Each structure stands twice: as structure tokens, then as C-alpha cells.
Amino acid sequence: MKRILLALVIVLMTITLVITGCKKEPAAPVGGGAITVEIFDRGTDGGRSLAYDNAWTNWIKAKVKTDLNLDVTFVPVGRWSENTDIVNLMASQSAPDVCYTYNGAMIDQFRDMGGVLDLAPYIDQYLPDLKKLLGTDPAISGKDFIYRQQLPSGAIYSIQAARVALAERGIFIRKDWLDALRLPMPTSIEQFYNTLVAFRDRANELPGNVGTRVIPFHTDEDTDWTLRDFIRHYMQPVDDRDRWVNTIHERELMRQGYKEGVREMNKWYNERLIHQDFPLTKQNSDDGINQLKSGVAGSFNANWDWPYRQDYLLNNDLARNVPGAEFVPVDLNLKNKGMLDKAGLYMFIPAFSQNPIGALQYLNWLAKPENYGFLQIGEEGVNHILQNGAPRTFAMPANHPWIMNSGNNIDYTMPLNGVQLGSDELNARVLALSYGNTPPDTIVNAYAVSVKDARANAVRIVQATVTQYSQVLQDKADALLSQAVIAPPAQFDRVFDTGYQDWLNSGAQEVFNERNRLWPR
Numbered sequence: 001m002k003r004i005l006l007a008l009v010i011v012l013m014t015i016t017l018v019i020t021g022c023k024k025e026p027a028a029p030v031g032g033g034a035i036t037v038e039i040f041d042r043g044t045d046g047g048r049s050l051a052y053d054n055a056w057t058n059w060i061k062a063k064v065k066t067d068l069n070l071d072v073t074f075v076p077v078g079r080w081s082e083n084t085d086i087v088n089l090m091a092s093q094s095a096p097d098v099c100y101t102y103n104g105a106m107i108d109q110f111r112d113m114g115g116v117l118d119l120a121p122y123i124d125q126y127l128p129d130l131k132k133l134l135g136t137d138p139a140i141s142g143k144d145f146i147y148r149q150q151l152p153s154g155a156i157y158s159i160q161a162a163r164v165a166l167a168e169r170g171i172f173i174r175k176d177w178l179d180a181l182r183l184p185m186p187t188s189i190e191q192f193y194n195t196l197v198a199f200r201d202r203a204n205e206l207p208g209n210v211g212t213r214v215i216p217f218h219t220d221e222d223t224d225w226t227l228r229d230f231i232r233h234y235m236q237p238v239d240d241r242d243r244w245v246n247t248i249h250e251r252e253l254m255r256q257g258y259k260e261g262v263r264e265m266n267k268w269y270n271e272r273l274i275h276q277d278f279p280l281t282k283q284n285s286d287d288g289i290n291q292l293k294s295g296v297a298g299s300f301n302a303n304w305d306w307p308y309r310q311d312y313l314l315n316n317d318l319a320r321n322v323p324g325a326e327f328v329p330v331d332l333n334l335k336n337k338g339m340l341d342k343a344g345l346y347m348f349i350p351a352f353s354q355n356p357i358g359a360l361q362y363l364n365w366l367a368k369p370e371n372y373g374f375l376q377i378g379e380e381g382v383n384h385i386l387q388n389g390a391p392r393t394f395a396m397p398a399n400h401p402w403i404m405n406s407g408n409n410i411d412y413t414m415p416l417n418g419v420q421l422g423s424d425e426l427n428a429r430v431l432a433l434s435y436g437n438t439p440p441d442t443i444v445n446a447y448a449v450s451v452k453d454a455r456a457n458a459v460r461i462v463q464a465t466v467t468q469y470s471q472v473l474q475d476k477a478d479a480l481l482s483q484a485v486i487a488p489p490a491q492f493d494r495v496f497d498t499g500y501q502d503w504l505n506s507g508a509q510e511v512f513n514e515r516n517r518l519w520p521r
Contacts, residue, residue, distance in 0.1 A: 034071035035358040036096035038086075040411045041076035047398020048405045052076045055401040056375065056412060068365060070358050090115055095350045097359040100414050102345050104149075104158070110348075111157045117349040117356055120156040123147075126360040127159075130367035130415055134162045138342055139456035141240055145342060149461060159363075161344030164418025164427055167450035168340045169229055170304035172327040177206055177298050189233055189332050192299075196273040199298040208295035208322040216273045218297035220281040220288045223481045224251065226301050231261030232336035243458035245515045248508045249470045250457075251477035259496055265485050266492050279482050289314070295322035299330075304450035308438045315438075329449040339454035344417035367415050369422065376408045376419050388440045390421070390429035424451070462518045469507030476503045 041051040049055070052074035061072045075096040077085045083103055089095035090110055101107065110116045123131060123146060134145040150156045173195070178185060181202055186192040196216035199206070203214035219226040235257035238246075246254040253259075268274045275281065275297075281288045291297055292314055300306075307315040307327040318325045349359045366372055377384045377391040383402055384391040396403040405411065408419050419430045425444060432443030480499030487495040 033355055033358065034073065035098065035355050035362055036073045036075050037098045037362065038077050038096040038100055039074040040079040040082070040406070042079045042405050042411075047400070047403060049399075049401075049403055051405055051411070054403075054405075056404075056409060059374070060412065063371065064362065064365060068358070068361050070362065072362070090350060093350075093352045095352075097349060097353040097355055098347070098362055098414075099350065100161075100345050100347045104346050107158050107346055107348055110350075115351050116157040117351050117353065118155045118157060119159060119349065119360075120150065120154055122357075122360050123156070126357065127364050127367075129364045130159070133367040133372075133415055133420070134159075137459075138166070138339065139240075139459040148343060148459070149346070151461060158346040158348040159415075160342075160346055161415050161417050163340060163342050163344050164416060164420050165431055165447075166339045166342060166454075166456070167304040167447045168338055168454070169301065170306070170329050170446055170450045171229060171299065171301045171332060172307055173299040173330045174297075174325065175328045176322070176325045180205055180207055185330060187331065187333060189230065189334060192330070192332050193268070193273070196268070196298065197271070200272060206298075207325065210296050213296045215275045215291065215297040216299065217268065218275050218288070218292060218300040219278045220275075220283050220285070221279055221482070222283040222478070223278065223485060224478050225283075226278075227265050227481070227485070229301050229334055229337060230265060231258060232338070233332075233334045234258070234261035234264060235336050237336065240458045241519050241521070244460045245512065245519055247457065248477075248511050248515075249473045251474060253477055253480070253500060253503060253508070254512060259500075262481060262484050262496060263492060266487060266489060269485050270489055274485070279486065292327075293317040293321060295325055300327075304329075304446055305435070305443070308435045308443060308446070310436050329446045331449045331452065333453075335453075337452070337454040339451055339456050341456045341459070343459075345414070347414050363415070366413060372413045372416060372420065375413050376416070378402060378404075387433060388429060390426060390433060390440070391419075392433045424448070460515075460519055464514060464518065466507070466511050466514045469511060472506055473503065473508050473511070476506055 039051045039057075042048060044050065051057075057072075057074050064070050064072050075089075077089070082101055083106060086095065086099065086101055086103075086106065107116060119127075127146065131144060131146045137143045137145040137148055140148070145162060146159055147156065148160050149158050171192075173186070173192075177183075177199060178195070181198055183195055183198060184191075186195050199214060199216040203210050203212070206214065232252070235252065235255045238256070243255075246252070248254060265274065269276075275291075281291075289312065292300065295318060303309075306312065315326055318327065347363060349356050353359055377393055379402075380386065380391070383396070383404075384393045386392075393404070393408065410417065419427060421427055421430060424447075428444040428447040429440050431447065432438070432440035435443050476499070480496065480503060483499060484492060484496040
């Protein structure tokens with residue numbers, strides 16, 4: 001229903017834009033005066049303040065007036081109704097000078113109707129601090145992140161915020177098992193394999209009376225996620241184009257070496273190193289989690305922070321069941337590791353803005369450390385205390401003047417998604433403070449291991465038309481992977497090749513052909 005409503009509103013907007021003549025060349029930039037800035041309105045439940053009028057907005061207004069001689073007015077947009085709200089504002093040409101949204105497709109609609117300013121000509125002159133803050137693009141070699149949304153024509157109609165925490169996945173191993181068997185921490189996939197063999201063959205020496213229940217490596221039905229780091233290790237390194245062209249709807253079956261990675265997992269499974277009932281173990285199910293907590297599993301591959309998360313309490317409950325037991329991150333120096341995409345929300349300036357230069361100046365002002373830094377953590381003693389060298393923000397009481405309506409004021413610090421303190425270590429220390437009683441150094445180490453030698457998926461900003469096969473191809477790829485892993489070794493090639501051909505015939509080949517055309521050599 002929401003999609004239908006949005007489509008209807010966009011149709012109405014199209015008519016309105018044509019009638020009002022909005023489909024025109026962007027207004028000539030002028031400076032000085034005043035600007036309007038969008039702000040998400042999350043309501044006042046729980047003692048929140050008015051999103052557009054509070055101590056934080058007053059601080060911004062005063063400092064922007066001093067620094068830029070600009071008057072700022074905040075325009076509230078419903079956080080959960082942003083799609084229709086922004087469309088209505090754009091249609092009536094009353095949208096703020098500085099807008100943001102999580103809906104990139106909506107900006108494309110505005111762009112195609114001539115409603116968004118091309119920012120490319122202004123980046124070097126007006127956005128140097130924003131360019132510096134956003135840094136390099138981990139998904140596109142040799143490119144600054146501020147150009148992420150640049151079209152082949154060179155135009156840039158939106159700039160994406162930068163996600164600060166990019167850790168995605170981690171491999172964890174039972175430290176108490178290593179100690180019991182007097183084994184070193186493995187540092188390669190070969191050593192890890194030998195460690196799993198030792199877990200299997202010496203199970204009677206392991207703490208917790210594991211015996212025949214031993215699961216050297218635990219996984220579940222989501223094999224693409226739980227085996228991904230190991231399979232990727234066997235893939236050949238390629239350039240950004242080949243990474244993008246050969247990755248079909250987030251599945252990498254076409255990557256050279258993928259099959260050999262699956263073959264290795266087939267070997268592990270048939271040697272009883274991998275959980276034998278993984279196809280029947282639902283993702284994040286109580287059964288699977290309880291196996292990890294019960295003490296029968298020696299390792300797993302999942303979210304980088306899974307053992308420490310307060311919603312799962314994995315390590316806490318494991319230590320309660322098996323005193324001294326602990327999962328710790330292990331660095332196997334794997335190849336082709338992944339990390340999260342850096343891209344966050346989209347910032348844009350309407351073409352009908354009366355002060356686009358002021359809007360650009362404001363975006364650049366937000367990118368200065370003294371400005372976003374205060375907005376994110378506030379004043380020491382009022383909004384935060386320093387703990388282990390990192391600021392821990394308070395949960396302010398209801399109706400307090402300096403209450404944050406969104407975590408670390410993310411709604412005001414548009415260019416950033418996450419607390420930015422100037423270094424990965426400090427950023428990780430801030431992140432660590434949200435993991436209960438887990439020592440901050442433990443979180444910092446897990447984060448560092450996760451992002452070491454990792455890269456985000458390759459990105460290509462083009463208009464793809466072959467998108468209808470997404471869910472089918474993901475499901476078929478996942479089914480193929482599970483079936484290939486559990487196949488008898490003598491049948492592996494037949495099972496994999498048959499499933500792969502079916503996957504290609506189900507739309508993957510068509511997607512590949514289009515991608516190959518969209519990124520010519």
C-alpha cells in the first residue's frame with residue numbers, strides 16, 4: 001500500500017512540476033541570507049524535544065550565524081513518512097535548501113524531472129571539508145567517496161553520508177579449547193583446518209564433557225553467510241569491474257575460484273568438521289544459538305560482534321554453562337575479505353533553492369570536526385564522560401534541554417552515520433561502550449580483525465533493468481551451496497555444475513550480460 005501511495009504521489013508531482021515549470025535549468029547560485037534545512041521529526045514521545053526547535057538547533061543557528069553569516073531554519077519531515085512528505089515538499093517547490101533521505105530512487109525521480117541541483121561543479125570550491133571528511137571510497141579504487149553517486153555524464157545529484165563502523169564479519173574460536181589442547185592460535189586457513197581436526201579427534205580432552213557431541217565448526221542453513229569468508233579465500237583477485245560484473249544479486253558463483261572454495265567446504269563437511277545438521281538449523285534460531293552457548297561448538301563465522309551483543313549474550317551464557325569458555329576472534333589472514341559499504345543517507349539540494357551556495361556552505365560547515373564533534377557527543381560532564389579515552393554519552397532524562405532525539409544526534413550530523421573521533425581505534429572505542437561489561441579492548445580487537453585487509457563490494461552507478469530475478473537467484477544460489485557442501489565428494493562436480501547451470505538459466509546469465517554491457521572494458 002505504501003509503495004502504491006508513493007507511486008501516486010510521484011505521478012501527481014510529475015504533473016505539478018510540469019505545470020509550475022520546475023523542469024528547468026538549476027537556478028543560478030546566489031550567496032548570503034538564509035537557508036532552510038530538513039530535519040527528521042521523530043515525535044516527542046519519551047521526553048524528546050521538538051526536532052526543529054531545541055538546544056541543539058539553537059546552538060547550530062548561533063554558530064552558523066557567527067561562522068557563515070547564515071540564518072538557519074529547520075523544516076521537520078516525518079521520519080517514517082519521509083517519502084510522501086519530501087515528495088509533497090518538492091512538488092510544491094517548498095522543500096528545504098538542504099534535504100536528505102534514505103530513498104535514493106526517489107532522488108532519481110526528482111533528478112529526471114529536473115528538480116535536483118548538479119553538485120559536481122561546486123565540490124572543489126565549496127565542499128573541501130566534506131570531501132576530506134568522507135575520505136576515499138573503499139568500494140571503488142582510486143576514487144574519493146564524495147563522488148560515489150557520480151553518473152557517467154559527470155553529474156552528481158546527491159552526496160552520500162559516510163558510515164563510520166564498517167566491520168562486517170568475523171571468525172571466532174574457542175580460546176579455552178585451544179588452551180586445553182595446547183594449540184596455538186591459528187593464523188592461516190591451513191592451520192585453522194588442522195585445529196578443527198584436533199577438535200574432532202581429541203574431543204574427549206575438551207572442557208565441558210563434549211565427547212561425541214563435538215561440532216568443530218558451527219554453521220546453519222544460511223551457508224552463504226556462514227561460509228562466505230572461507231569460500232572467498234579461494235577466489236582469484238580481480239579488478240573492480242570484474243568483481244561487479246561477476247557478482248549477481250549478492251552471490252558470487254561466477255567468480256573464478258568460487259567453486260574450489262565450495263569444494264574445500266565439501267571436504268570439511270565430509271570429514272565431519274562442519275556441523276552435520278546445518279541444513280536443518282534455522283538462521284539465528286534458538287537451536288543453533290543454544291548449541292553455541294552449550295559448549296559443544298569450537299568455532300563459527302558470523303557478524304563481527306556476535307559473541308558480545310547484548311541481545312544474544314553468547315559469550316556470557318557460554319561461560320555460565322562452561323566456566324572459562326570464551327569465543328575470541330581469530331585472524332586467518334584470509335584473502336578477499338568483505339566489509340560493509342560506506343554509503344549512508346543521501347544529501348541533495350533542490351534545483352529551485354534560492355540559496356544553493358548557502359546550502360553548500362552549510363554542508364561543508366557540518367563536516368568540520370569542531371561542529372559535528374560537538375553535535376555527536378556534546379559537552380563533557382553534561383552529555384558525556386570520558387571512559388577509557390572515549391566519550392560515553394548519557395541517556396539524558398526526559399525533557400532535558402540537551403536530550404538527543406536520535407542516537408548521537410545523527411539527524412543533525414548529516415554527513416556521518418556513526419561517531420567520528422578521527423581514528424579507527426577511537427571510533428571503535430566509542431562503539432565498544434555499547435557492549436555492556438565487555439572490556440573495550442576486546443571490542444576494539446574484534447573490530448580491527450574484521451576490517452583488516454577487507455574491501456567493500458564493488459559499486460557501479462548505472463541504471464540496471466534486469467532486476468526481476470533477485471530473490472530467485474539468491475534462493476537458488478543458497479540451495480546450490482548447501483547441496484554442494486553436503487554432497488558425497490565423488491558427486492560434488494555433478495551437483496555443483498548442474499545447480500550452476502540451472503542458476504544461469506534462471507536469469508543469472510541475463511543479469512551478467514547486462515552488467516557486462518553496462519561496464520565495458
